[in-house]
Amino acid sequence: MSEQRAIPQHVAIIMDGNGRWAKQHGKERYEGHIAGVESVRRVVRAAATHGVKYLTLYAFSTENWGRPVAEVEAIMELFCKSVVGEAPELVKQGVKVKIIGERSHFSAKVLEMIDQIECTTKAGDKLTLVLAFNYSSRREIVLAAQAIAERVASGALRIEEIDEATISQHLMTATMPDPDLIIRTSGECRLSNFLLWQASYAEFYFPEVLWPDFDEKEFDHALEVYSQRERRYGLVTEKN
Numbered sequence: 001m002s003e004q005r006a007i008p009q010h011v012a013i014i015m016d017g018n019g020r021w022a023k024q025h026g027k028e029r030y031e032g033h034i035a036g037v038e039s040v041r042r043v044v045r046a047a048a049t050h051g052v053k054y055l056t057l058y059a060f061s062t063e064n065w066g067r068p069v070a071e072v073e074a075i076m077e078l079f080c081k082s083v084v085g086e087a088p089e090l091v092k093q094g095v096k097v098k099i100i101g102e103r104s105h106f107s108a109k110v111l112e113m114i115d116q117i118e119c120t121t122k123a124g125d126k127l128t129l130v131l132a133f134n135y136s137s138r139r140e141i142v143l144a145a146q147a148i149a150e151r152v153a154s155g156a157l158r159i160e161e162i163d164e165a166t167i168s169q170h171l172m173t174a175t176m177p178d179p180d181l182i183i184r185t186s187g188e189c190r191l192s193n194f195l196l197w198q199a200s201y202a203e204f205y206f207p208e209v210l211w212p213d214f215d216e217k218e219f220d221h222a223l224e225v226y227s228q229r230e231r232r233y234g235l236v237t238e239k240n
């Protein structure tokens with residue numbers, strides 16, 4: 001599908017509002033997360049259809065380990081179930097899955113599922129679906145700093161050679177372009193430790209809709225809003 005409007009190459013979404021959605025519907029919080037999986041399905045399909053090349057979804061932050069154990073366990077279980085259940089459809093749609101985040105803390109089962117989904121979908125070339133799972137942007141920057149320091153200490157890199165590209169190349173998003181558009185649902189207007197370095201020139205969009213209610217129409221509207229933005233990167237253009 002070729003579109004006239006400017007389509008972001010990389011869309012990143014902070015999927016927020018599952019708990020409030022559950023409460024609104026008289027359900028338990030975990031049922032909100034289950035309902036959220038349906039939105040993921042819809043948005044992956046819509047992103048591929050519109051020609052978006054990278055879709056990053058914030059699924060679980062490092063800080064989220066601090067939630068009640070039952071909720072955390074329900075999220076882990078949902079992740080495993082979804083990975084198994086969605087794999088054939090993702091392969092069919094040409095979606096390659098990549099997980100970013102620290103691999104520590106996870107159970108053997110979750111680690112196995114991560115390997116499995118990355119391996120099963122590795123040939124996908126239409127859309128890269130990046131799941132931020134046990135992700136913390138500050139931690140990612142700390143790890144990058146450690147890796148760079150190690151290269152300097154071993155003599156593989158000189159201090160003067162460290163530039164912005166060096167930092168980017170040591171982040172978990174190393175092989176991807178920076179996000180063009182960051183969406184956070186549920187009306188919250190903050191990053192919550194998500195892609196701090198990568199977001200430096202992203203456009204932001206904060207719809208009120210709760211994540212389980214986010215559908216193709218909402219995604220299309222987000223793309224519409226994006227296409228109306230003027231990205232100036234600090235320069236002066238004809239319009240201003």
Ligand code: IPE
Pocket residue numbers: 015016017018019020021059060061064075186
């Ligand atoms: C986002 O929804 C999903 C995760 C953080 C795992 P929330 O669970 O944060 O939903 P609210 O913010 O409580 O409504």
Ligand code: IPE
Pocket residue numbers: 014015016058059060061064188190192
């Ligand atoms: C951010 O949402 C993390 C994810 C969507 C996975 P939170 O609901 O955890 O963030 P805060 O606590 O409202 O900042």
Ligand code: MG
Pocket residue numbers: 016017018
């Ligand atoms: Mg939340």
